[in-house]
Amino acid sequence: MDFLISNAYAADGNQLGGDYFPMIMLIVFGLFFYFMIMRPQQKRAKAHRDLMASISKGDEVLTSGGIIGRVSKVNDNGYIVLELNDTTEIVIKRDFITSVLPKGTMKSL
Template identity: 55%
Template sequence: MNFFIQSANAAVNQSSESNSYSLIFMLVIFLLIFYFMLFRPQQKKDKEHKSLMDSLSQGDEVITTSGLLGRINKITKNGYILLQLNDNAEVFIKKDFIASLLPKGTLKSL
């Protein structure tokens, strides 16, 4: 009779060990999926935006995140841009709020 009890205890101990390993394995798989679905694409997007910020120069036509279209008149050292919206209006905006570059001549075609 003791033989059956020892066998039962051994089976319980083995299943709890395998459950802890499978839990750790599932957690690692979940973290990998989370990394490749969320963190990596966001890092890539941030890197592309930083390269866009570094490539801006005077005379470029841009669109801002708020939807303003304009031509860059001046880029300051502290991260601001003087954006010419039309012949009469100019605004200072933070350099980070540039969404994308527009092809040359876009503003004239509007």
């Protein structure tokens, strides 16, 4: 009956990469995680902060909801008044602006 089960032997201690291999792999995975996930996300967040700081009266902007409007008033408390046309104005939070459009975009639509 012994021919169905193979014998198991203990390892002799000479493993691939030596004793430091798990530590090296942990460092490699940490660097991979940083450069592929954390760093691009930090760059996007910095670009969005710079965009929020550069918004001024008269800029034409696009919101995350797809609304295009002209900034008519910038409040210090984080809100912006957008002018959609001559009679309609809405108040939105500054964080919902995704991009600043080139001048004349609203007229070309």
